[in-house]
Amino acid sequence: xxxxxxxxxxxxxxxxxxxxxxxxxxxxxxxxxxxxxxxxxxxxxxxxxxxxxxxxxxxxxxxxxxxxxxxxxxxxxxxxxxxxxxxxxxxxxxxxxxxxxxxxxxxxxxxxxxxxxxxxxxxxxxxxxxxxxxxxxxxxxxxxxxxxxx
Amino acid sequence: xxxxxxxxxxxxxxxxxxxxxxxxxxxxxxxxxxxxxxxxxxxxxxxxxxxxxxxxxxxxxxxxxxxxxxxxxxxxxxxxxxxxxxxxxxxxxxxxxxxxxxxxxxxxxxxxxxxxxxxxxxxxxxxxxxxxxxxxxxxxxxxxxxxxxxxxxxxxxxxxxxxxxxxxxxxxxxxxxxxxxxxxxxxxxxxxxxxxxxxxxxxxxxxxxxxxxxxxxxxxxxxxxxxxxxxxxxxxxxxxxxxxxxxxxxxxxxxxxxxxxxxxxxxxxxxxxxxxxxxxxxxxxxxxxxxxxxxxxxxxxxxxxxxxxxxxxxxxxxxxxxxxxxxxxxxxxxxxxxxxxxxxxxxxxxxxxxxxxxxxxxxxxxxxxxxxxxxxxxxxxxxxxxxxxxxxxxxxxxxxxxxxxxxxxxxxxxxxxxxxxxxxxxxxxxxxxxxxxxxxxxxxxxxxxxxxxxxxxxxxxxxxxxxxxxxxxxxxxxxxxxxxxxxxxxxxxxxxxxxxxxxxxxxxxxxxxxxxxxxxxxxxxxxxxxxxxxxxxxxxxxxxxxxxxxxxxxxxxxxxxxxxxxxxxxxxxxxxxxxxxxxxxxxxxxxxxxxxxxxxxxxxxxxxxxxxxxxxxxxxxxxxxxxxxxxxxxxxxxxxxxxxxxxxxxxxxxxxxxxxxxxxxxxxxxxxxxxxxxxxxxxxxxxxxxxxxxxxxxxxxxxxxxxxxxxxxxxxxxxxxxxxxxxx
Numbered sequence: 001x002x003x004x005x006x007x008x009x010x011x012x013x014x015x016x017x018x019x020x021x022x023x024x025x026x027x028x029x030x031x032x033x034x035x036x037x038x039x040x041x042x043x044x045x046x047x048x049x050x051x052x053x054x055x056x057x058x059x060x061x062x063x064x065x066x067x068x069x070x071x072x073x074x075x076x077x078x079x080x081x082x083x084x085x086x087x088x089x090x091x092x093x094x095x096x097x098x099x100x101x102x103x104x105x106x107x108x109x110x111x112x113x114x115x116x117x118x119x120x121x122x123x124x125x126x127x128x129x130x131x132x133x134x135x136x137x138x139x140x141x142x143x144x145x146x147x148x149x150x
Numbered sequence: 151x152x153x154x155x156x157x158x159x160x161x162x163x164x165x166x167x168x169x170x171x172x173x174x175x176x177x178x179x180x181x182x183x184x185x186x187x188x189x190x191x192x193x194x195x196x197x198x199x200x201x202x203x204x205x206x207x208x209x210x211x212x213x214x215x216x217x218x219x220x221x222x223x224x225x226x227x228x229x230x231x232x233x234x235x236x237x238x239x240x241x242x243x244x245x246x247x248x249x250x251x252x253x254x255x256x257x258x259x260x261x262x263x264x265x266x267x268x269x270x271x272x273x274x275x276x277x278x279x280x281x282x283x284x285x286x287x288x289x290x291x292x293x294x295x296x297x298x299x300x301x302x303x304x305x306x307x308x309x310x311x312x313x314x315x316x317x318x319x320x321x322x323x324x325x326x327x328x329x330x331x332x333x334x335x336x337x338x339x340x341x342x343x344x345x346x347x348x349x350x351x352x353x354x355x356x357x358x359x360x361x362x363x364x365x366x367x368x369x370x371x372x373x374x375x376x377x378x379x380x381x382x383x384x385x386x387x388x389x390x391x392x393x394x395x396x397x398x399x400x401x402x403x404x405x406x407x408x409x410x411x412x413x414x415x416x417x418x419x420x421x422x423x424x425x426x427x428x429x430x431x432x433x434x435x436x437x438x439x440x441x442x443x444x445x446x447x448x449x450x451x452x453x454x455x456x457x458x459x460x461x462x463x464x465x466x467x468x469x470x471x472x473x474x475x476x477x478x479x480x481x482x483x484x485x486x487x488x489x490x491x492x493x494x495x496x497x498x499x500x501x502x503x504x505x506x507x508x509x510x511x512x513x514x515x516x517x518x519x520x521x522x523x524x525x526x527x528x529x530x531x532x533x534x535x536x537x538x539x540x541x542x543x544x545x546x547x548x549x550x551x552x553x554x555x556x557x558x559x560x561x562x563x564x565x566x567x568x569x570x571x572x573x574x575x576x577x578x579x580x581x582x583x584x585x586x587x588x589x590x591x592x593x594x595x596x597x598x599x600x601x602x603x604x605x606x607x608x609x610x611x612x613x614x615x616x617x618x619x620x621x622x623x624x625x626x627x628x629x630x631x632x633x634x635x636x637x638x639x640x641x642x643x644x645x646x647x648x649x650x651x652x653x654x655x656x657x658x659x660x661x662x663x664x665x666x667x668x669x670x671x672x673x674x675x676x677x678x679x680x681x682x683x684x685x686x687x688x689x690x691x692x693x694x695x696x697x698x699x700x701x702x703x704x705x706x707x708x709x710x711x712x713x714x715x716x717x718x719x720x721x722x723x724x725x726x727x728x729x730x731x732x733x734x735x736x737x738x739x740x741x742x743x744x745x746x747x748x749x750x751x752x753x754x755x756x757x758x759x760x761x762x763x764x765x766x767x768x769x770x771x772x773x774x775x776x777x778x779x780x781x782x783x784x785x786x787x788x789x790x791x792x793x794x795x796x797x798x799x800x801x802x803x804x805x806x807x808x809x810x811x812x813x814x815x816x817x818x819x820x821x822x823x824x825x826x827x828x829x830x831x832x833x834x835x836x837x838x839x840x841x842x843x844x845x846x847x848x849x850x851x852x853x854x855x856x857x858x859x860x861x862x863x864x865x866x867x868x869x870x871x872x873x874x875x876x877x878x
Contacts, residue, residue, distance in 0.1 A: 016414075016434070023434045027389070032381035033374020035561070037510055038593040039437075042809035045510060073374035080373035088372040092364065092775055095225030095783055097371030098378060098510040098561030127818045130809065132510045132562050133225045134786025136817040137824060138779075 004065045006031075007075025017063035021055075022046045024062045025072060033073035033101045037130070044129030047102035048072045054109035073101035076108060083150030084108055087142035095133035103129050107143050116147050175210040175333040178292055178342075206252075206259075207236065207292055213316065213330025215242045218252040220259040220270055221277045222533050223367060224560035224567070225783070226839050227776030228277035230366045235282055235772060238358040239289030239350060240296075242329065243316030249366055254535030254555035271534035271568050273665060275738040275780075275837020278772050282835050283347075290345040298343065299336035300327050315357065353770070353832070362775050367559065379530035379558045380590065382516040387586040388417055389433040390579045393443045394425035394599045397802035398662045400450030402426050405443055413439050420582045427579050433590065440592070451660025452802035457605060460659065461501055465607035465628045468655055469499075476626075476653045479637045483649035485613075488622025492613030496688070498681045500610075502673035502865040504797035505603035505666050506806070508814055511561020512596040513572040516588045517580035525552045526577055531560035534568035541570030542577045564787070565665035566601065597812060598804045601664030602797050604631040608677035613649075618689055619700050623650045627674065631663045632656055639671030639844060642678060644736055646702025661799060667787055671737055671844035676865055679733035679848030683855065693732050693852065694720065706767055707734060709829050710743035713765035717825055718745045728760065731853030735844040738837025742766035742781070744845040746821075748853045752876060755869030759789055759821045759850065767829040768838045774828075777838050781826045784842030790815030792847045796866055 003012040006029060013028040020039075025031050025048065034057055037045030041059040048057045049071040050064075076082050084104050087093075094100045103126070110117055110125045117125070122143050131139065208216045217236055221228025233249050236242075252259040252270075260268030261280035293313060300318040301308035304325060312319055318327045353360075370376035395402065405426055410419055415435035420427040426445055430436035468474045489495060515530040526546065532538050532555075539555045542548070560567060576589040591599070606629035613622030627636050633654065640652045666672070686696035694711050697703045703711065711734065714720075724730060727749045734743040747761040762785050771777050794813040798805045806812040826842070851862045860875045 015432075019432075019434045023432070026381075027383075027433055030383065031374070032377070032383075035378075035510070036380060036512065036590070038809050040593070040808050040810070043510070080369065085372045089368045092368055092779065094368060094371035095779060096510065096560060096562045097225065097367065097376050098559075100371050101374050104372065123817050123820070127816050130510065130814055130816060132508055132564075132787070132814065134783045134790070134815065135779075136786065136815075136820045137782065139817070140820075 002062050002066055004067060005069040007071055013062065015062050017061060019062045020058050021048070021060040021062050021065055021070070022057040025057060025070070031072050031074050035098055035101060037099065037102070043099070044106060045099045045102040047105040047129065049105060049109065052109075052112065054106050073105060076105065082108065083146035084111065084142065087145040087149070091138055091142045091145065093135050093138040093142050095135055099129065099131045103131065103139055107139070107146075110143070111147055111150060115150070117143065119144075175208055176295070176336050176338050177205050178207040178295075178338060179205050206288065207240070209329050209333040211330050211334035213243075213246050213328055214248055215240070215246055215329065216248045216250060218259065219249050220252040220261070220281065222270070222272040222535065222557065222560060222563070224272070224531070224533065224563035226277070226780055227365050227773055228272060230363065231278055231773045231776065232281050232285060234358050234363050235285040236289040238356060239286045240292045241313040241315055244358055244363060246316060251557040254539040254557065256536035260536065269534075270536040273533055273565060273568055275740075275839035275841075278835050279739060279837050282772065286350055287345050287347070290350055291342050294343045294345060295338055296329055296332050296336065298339070299332050303327070303335065359772050360770065360774060363773065365776060376559050378511055378561050379514045379516065380511055380561070382529040382558065382588065384516065384518055384586040387516070387588055388429055388431055388583060389436045390420075390427050390429045390576070390587050390589045391433070391436045391440050391592060392422065392425045392427045392575065392589065392595060393440050393445060394595060395447045395450055396598060396804075397447065397450035397453050398599070398660060399424045400447045400453070403446040403448050405445040410439050410443060413442065418583045420579050422575060422578060427575065427589070429579060429583050429587065437592070450802060452799065455659050455661065455799055455802045457504060457799040460657070461503070461605045461607065465657070466499070468628050468657065469607065469609050469626055474655050476655050479633070479652035479654050480641055481651050485622050485624055485649045485651035488649035489611070489613045489624070491615075492622060493616045494614045496612045496614075496681070496685055498610050498677070498684060498863070500608040500673070500677040500680065500863050502606050502676065504605045504661075504799070505672070505791055505795050506597055506600045506797050506812055507562070507564045507566035507666055508795075508812065509562025509564055509566050512591045512593050513567070514588065514590040515572040515576035516586065517573070517576035518586035519580055519584070523581075525554070526580070527554045527556060528573045528577065529556040529558055530573055531558040532567050532570070532573070533560065533563045534570070537568060538570035538573040541574050545574045546577055546581065564667045565669065569601070569664070593809070594807050597806055597808065599662070600797065600804070601662040603666030603669055603672065604629045604635050604663045606636060606670075606673045608673060610677055610681045612681065612685060614685075614700070619702070620647050620685070621649055623647045625652045625674070625678070626655060627670070628655045628657065630657050630659050630661065635663055635665065636670050637674075638669050639674035639678070639735065639737070644704050644707040644734065644741055645697070646704065660802075667784065668737055668840040668843045671735055671840070672788070672791060672847065673865060675733065675735045675844040676847035676851065679735075679845065680851045680861065680863070683731070683848065683852040684861065687855065697734075706741055707743070710734060710741050710765045710767055713827060713829055714743040714745050714763050717765060717827055718761070718763040720745070729853045729857035731849045731851065731856060733845040733848035733852060735841065737840045737844055740766055740768040740836040740838055740841040742841040742845060744842070744849050746846065746849040746853055748850060748857065750854065750857060750872065755872035755876070757793060757850065757854065757867055757872060761823045762821050762846075763825045764842055764845075765827050765829060766838065766841050767831055768841065769831060769833040769835040771828050772835050777828065778826050780839045781842035782824055784840055785824055785846060786815055786820070788843035788846035789819070789821075792850055792866055793819065794866055794868070796868070
């Protein structure tokens with residue numbers, strides 16, 4: 001059994017130590033907002049926070065999160081009230097939407113450490129997250145809006 | 151305001167009659183005849199031979215208007231768009247409209263394209279274009295019934311009444327009845343009133359169409375609750391993944407079955423026509439088993455195929471061999487005579503590599519049989535629920551009625567998700583293991599088993615007369631995929647070249663190929679518009695002027711060129727080290743001209759696109775926000791393909807395996823500016839999902855020529871190719 005805190009709740013799962021956190025979150029616990037994109041740490045669709053740091057849950061073994069704190073898109077804010085989530089809706093950022101949980105989690109890490117990032121900082125921080133629908137410019141605009149209004 | 155999408159209630163079965171399962175109210179069903187769509191009363195619908203006639207609109211006594219949407223939602227906004235069109239003519243209060251996804255029943259919910267049978271497949275930007283007219287008429291019919299009921303209740307002539315959103319009003323005495331109030335007592339006549347196109351709202355009276363209604367899927371896609379096929383979970387469900395033959399469509403001969411089955415959690419292995427599925431109690435265990443699979447494969451058609459050799463050597467040979475079989479794509483006038491009498495003849499050749507869709511959600515599907523084993527449910531996000539349903543029925547030896555398809559949100563389509571392959575696989579596996587199964591392809595599998603935009607070779611020839619006008623035009627395309635995948639974009643109807651001969655010479659490699667956002671337009675428009683630029687340079691003319699004066703651009707094309715020229719201040723000088731290029735493309739009835747401003751790093755060979763301007767004529771713009779977002783998306787998709795993406799095969803096997811060696815556009819590649827404008831016209835809506843894509847290769851290549859004097863002739867323009875071209 002591996003125990004950790006997930007979105008403020010203590011969870012214990014019966015998974016092998018090397019099980020990717022992604023599948024623990026999605027299948028063992030049942031929170032499906034975190035997505036599978038590449039399984040190799042190349043696209044960022046599976047991004048979650050581990051003790052406040054954005055990590056690729058497909059590249060994180062569940063044993064690494066023992067007694068640590070994991071936050072997913074479902075736990076980012078009560079009622080999707082995070083300034084980023086509000087900006088995402090207001091600016092209609094998502095298209096297919098599949099990568100957007102990962103995008104928001106990655107952006108939330110940035111705003112936590114750099115509340116007023118400039119465009120270059122946003123791009124440098126977000127460059128590992130692929131959006132195949134090409135919503136990058138709207139992601140930048142939404143991060144900027146959230147940083148102004150957050 | 152609620153949105154229910156089938157599959158969003160993960161374990162419940164939303165019946166096809168869920169819309170009817172309310173407490174009273176008025177229900178309008180839909181049936182299609184040879185003269186187009188017509189709404190029916192529920193009573194009438196139930197007397198029809200097809201007892202499956204399904205509801206389209208329901209108004210509850212509480213005032214909620216539920217409208218089914220046939221717009222498969224892959225990011226383009228159709229899920230919201232289509233019900234909005236109906237709501238407009240119905241004069242519904244949009245805040246009270248709930249949207250549900252329509253069942254996979256093309257006979258009822260499909261659109262009609264030309265004379266083909268109805269279909270639901272959303273490809274080629276068809277949703278708004280083909281549903282627009284039918285949905286407006288249906289909405290107007292619903293409104294008419296509401297008006298008739300109010301008139302009868304008040305004992306007045308129906309012509310005295312009018313509507314405001316969600317309310318019937320008698321202007322004479324100020325009486326009002328909400329649609330919900332009418333639904334509580336109203337009757338839907340067994341024969342619905344006819345609506346003439348002349349009775350539809352005038353454009354100036356629109357409250358929703360063209361007004362920027364927010365998409366309904368934004369909140370769910372920002373808080374993790376949007377349900378994709380990947381997210382479905384059923385009681386007792388097990389997990390599967392597959393290893394397909396590395397050479398496409400080769401059968402497995404044998405594999406290390408005992409070793410696999412001894413692994414933890416493995417429930418079964420299942421032989422597929424072209425692969426092996428492993429089934430486990432947990433997905434991570436299925437993944438581990440897939441990694442451990444050792445399969446001996448039979449030979450496939452593509453065994454030994456080397457894509458670069460074929461493209462760079464064989465295709466040109468085929469073109470120069472007068473004995474190869476050629477198929478005419480289009481002919482006009484007398485091309486032979488035009489070339490025979492030409493003052494000057496131009497010729498140019500272009501190449502394009504295979505492309506992979508790289509939709510962010512790898513293929514997946516969930517399948518569950520009933521206890522008797524004579525009915526199956528499928529959950530997945532697909533561009534073509536009707537095709538998936540038919541394919542599953544055929545694969546299982548079922549009738550279509552035995553297959554229920556639950557549409558989910560689609561994590562990217564781009565032409566990949568409309569063949570039903572993943573649904574059929576899930577069905578086979580579920581039948582073999584007699585349990586509900588979720589099948590997920592790994593990314594590596596999704597890439598190796600891709601259905602690619604075909605590689606191709608283009609040869610263009612043009613003849614000009616003494617005045618310099620282009621009078622003759624020949625375009626030969628060589629590749630795999632026939633008319634369906636190779637000839638799109640060849641017809642240059644937006645120009646006035648009188649004598650044309652367009653031909654196709656086919657090859658066959660046994661590699662899986664398919665539609666890819668605008669498919670053949672990508673390589674054909676690249677060739678056409680680069681070639682025209684080459685002639686403009688030779689004539690020492692402005693490229694836009696050349697297209698107007700020497701190519702006979704149509705008024706519609708001129709409007710696009712003139713608009714984009716204004717947008718980008720065409721004649722203005724550019725910063726040092728930068729240049730602009732222009733191009734135009736037709737796609738799905740729309741026309742779009744675009745300009746890019748680029749620079750080139752001559753050390754690394756990297757092209758940077760700084761600015762993009764697009765002016766598109768897409769007819770009436772039904773939903774301005776998503777329309778613009780679609781064009782922006784296609785610009786990025788197009789640029790990604792132009793600058794980065796290539797699939798190659800060696801010995802019949804795809805060489806790329808994931809996003810480290812199949813590179814996609816990332817945020818740091820993003821142009822600094824993108825400007826999209828629609829030409830204001832009154833014509834019917836046409837497709838906008840792909841108009842931003844095909845123009846861009848030639849625009850970049852033409853800008854590159856202006857900057858360097860060299861011409862890029864092989865897609866994609868990778869840094870290696872750029873450096874090679876600079877050396878020539």
